Amino acid sequence: MKTDLIIIGGGPGGYETAAYAARQGLQVTIIEEKNVGGTCLNCGCIPTKALVHDAEEAMGKSDGKALFEAAIERKDRIITNLRQGVEALMHQPGIRLVRGHGTFKNSHCVVVGEENFEAEHIIIATGSTSKLPPIDGLGGNGQPISPFVVTSEELLARKELPNKICIIGAGVIGLEMASVFSTFGSKVTVVEFLNECLPTMDAEIARRLRRSMEKKSIKFHLGSAVQSIDNNKVIFKDVKKDLVADIEADVILVATGRKPCVENLNIENIGVGSGPKGILTNENMQTNLPHIYAIGDVNGRQMLAHAATFQGYRAVNHILGKTDNIRLDIMPAAVFTHPEVASVGPTESVCKANDVPFTTQKAIYRANGRAQAIEQTDGLVKLIFDENDRIIACHALGADAASIVQEISALMNFDVTRSQLSNIIHIHPTLSEIILDASR
Ligand SMILES: Cc1cc2nc3c(=O)[nH]c(=O)nc-3n(C[C@H](O)[C@H](O)[C@H](O)COP(=O)(O)OP(=O)(O)OC[C@H]3O[C@@H](n4cnc5c(N)ncnc54)[C@H](O)[C@@H]3O)c2cc1C
Numbered sequence: 001m002k003t004d005l006i007i008i009g010g011g012p013g014g015y016e017t018a019a020y021a022a023r024q025g026l027q028v029t030i031i032e033e034k035n036v037g038g039t040c041l042n043c044g045c046i047p048t049k050a051l052v053h054d055a056e057e058a059m060g061k062s063d064g065k066a067l068f069e070a071a072i073e074r075k076d077r078i079i080t081n082l083r084q085g086v087e088a089l090m091h092q093p094g095i096r097l098v099r100g101h102g103t104f105k106n107s108h109c110v111v112v113g114e115e116n117f118e119a120e121h122i123i124i125a126t127g128s129t130s131k132l133p134p135i136d137g138l139g140g141n142g143q144p145i146s147p148f149v150v151t152s153e154e155l156l157a158r159k160e161l162p163n164k165i166c167i168i169g170a171g172v173i174g175l176e177m178a179s180v181f182s183t184f185g186s187k188v189t190v191v192e193f194l195n196e197c198l199p200t201m202d203a204e205i206a207r208r209l210r211r212s213m214e215k216k217s218i219k220f221h222l223g224s225a226v227q228s229i230d231n232n233k234v235i236f237k238d239v240k241k242d243l244v245a246d247i248e249a250d251v252i253l254v255a256t257g258r259k260p261c262v263e264n265l266n267i268e269n270i271g272v273g274s275g276p277k278g279i280l281t282n283e284n285m286q287t288n289l290p291h292i293y294a295i296g297d298v299n300g301r302q303m304l305a306h307a308a309t310f311q312g313y314r315a316v317n318h319i320l321g322k323t324d325n326i327r328l329d330i331m332p333a334a335v336f337t338h339p340e341v342a343s344v345g346p347t348e349s350v351c352k353a354n355d356v357p358f359t360t361q362k363a364i365y366r367a368n369g370r371a372q373a374i375e376q377t378d379g380l381v382k383l384i385f386d387e388n389d390r391i392i393a394c395h396a397l398g399a400d401a402a403s404i405v406q407e408i409s410a411l412m413n414f415d416v417t418r419s420q421l422s423n424i425i426h427i428h429p430t431l432s433e434i435i436l437d438a439s440r
Contacts, residue, residue: 002118003027005319006110008102008265009125011038012305013296015086017123017312022094024320029117030095031102031110036086039127039297040305042079043153048176050075051156052336055183059338064185068161071184075156104266107289121291121319123312124272124279126265128258128297137229138254148232149252152177158251162186166234166249168226170197172335174255175213179337182218189219189247191226191236198335202347202382202395209341209397212378216338221245260298275300283328284318285311293318302331332409334402339378342405344412345393348384357387361418363437365398369429374399376431383408383438389417400431407432 005021007014010032018030035042054071058064090097100112109118130151132138137146150158152173165181167174170192182188190197197220198206210220224236227244235246260278273280273288277300285293293315296308310326317324334342351358365371365379379398386392394408411421422439426432 001029001115003029003096004119005029005121005123005316006031006102006117006119007123007125008110009038009127009261009296009298010036010086010090010097011125011127011296011308012040013127013298013308013312014038014123014125015090016309017125017295017316018095019089019092020313021316021319022092024316026094026316026319028095029098029119030090031098031100031112031117033099033101035083036090036097037079037083039153040308041082041086043156045305046082047075047079047156048152048173048180049336050078051180052176052338055180056338058185059183064183065161068184069159072159101264103264104270107270107292121293123285123315124265124267124287124292124294124298125296125308125312126261126298127308128260128278128300128303130254131257131259132254133226133256135226135228137231146229146231146252148249149229149254151254155251155253162250164249165189165251165253166191166247167253167255168234169255169257170194170210170220170222171255171257172198174253175209175335175337177253177255178213178218182213182216183338187217189221189249191221191224191234191247193223193225195223197222198341200347201335201341201343203349205341205343205380205382205395205397208380209335209337209339212339213337221247258297258303260300262298283314285315286318302333304331304333307331327413330409330412332402332405334405336402339376339398340401341397342401343393343395344405344409345384345391347393347395348382351384351393356392358392359385361385361438361440363434365431365434367437368431368434370431370433371399373429381434381438383418383435385418389419390415391418391421394435398431398434404432404435407435 004026005028007030018028021028058067102110105111136143139145164187167190170190178188197210223239226236228235233246237244279294279299281299295311297303332344362382366377371377376399382395384393396404
């Protein structure tokens, strides 16, 4: 069977791209081996954000266990509903959804079971999976994996709230889980090798977030290397103090990053180039074979759902010979902890490291009327400007930080300067007035 475009993987990269390509008149075959919606819908963005919402509702209440069980049921209903929506989208004219594992037979042909599918162009959108570091108890050194160890996918499938949870890794996934489970009432400990959490975020914001989480009784062991996991015990070494200690937990979450799904695709044999972060692509998401593209987590550029989707649009536009004005260099991101963190553009330390001249201005939530009214005064917004006063970044901590950063992200798409921003009328009283304060 021959089509214009084959997409391998039905996550937010694959399914959104299939729908877009079909709207542009292409005949699309999309191949998915599990559930449509991928990591994001089934075991990533959506389930975590459903739990974040219910955790906020549960805050300060004593029946955390029952509320957690109800939250898990609600989360499952949301996933089912949204998945049905994606399934319906994948049955629209111009799209054929094929169930099964796709493998390249040759550079124009993908095989699923016994059936061959051929296409002029192919997009690889196979996503990523949790990465387990090579330590004893995690399957490293030939040892079995401790039955207490889970990945984020397995943790989200649990029906009961654990009493004690130890999280290895203080990145985005580790901190979101720490925030959710602690709010429902679990005792949470985070062990992190680096000296601060969220290493790619603004250092001041990362520190303030950690302190805020510590006030909510989440315990952090920073600068600590996990040496092994012995059944329900995490054994780690505090590197600075040269001290070995352990933590017992009912559940041990390994949140030490994700790896691209490039195995069992046969890309090596057809000659598609890949590196440790994933499949290598140019700015149009083309691999070294010009008719094969790789989008989303599998190319390791930015492991975000919206990045996967817009990279897919770029790939289709390139296939169609269309130029677009999608700014893939302006990629906002958020961490849905309590309080929330969000950012777009480089941090001050990245600007310094790259000798980019910049100035920074800050404003705090406490000085904002709406923040006082809704009792959400913990937070700050930091704006970074280049030498021409153009906004090049925004880093925020606090209630609705994602929306605040989204506004700046939109302005950055149009190269807005500080003085232009300071003349934009904002509704009073809103949290977005903090941006105005920061611009002055
Ligand atoms: C706990 C968690 C929370 C997250 N929260 C957020 C968030 O709030 N915001 C955000 O932007 N991002 C978030 N992410 C990241 C986001 O989920 C991913 O960036 C996004 O899903 C990547 O989309 P994708 O289409 O590249 O891959 P995926 O969503 O991983 O989809 C890939 C699909 O390909 C299928 N597949 C793989 N190999 C084959 C094959 N050979 N044949 C057929 N099918 C195959 C898989 O089954 C899967 O369905 C989160 C991730 C996790 C784990």
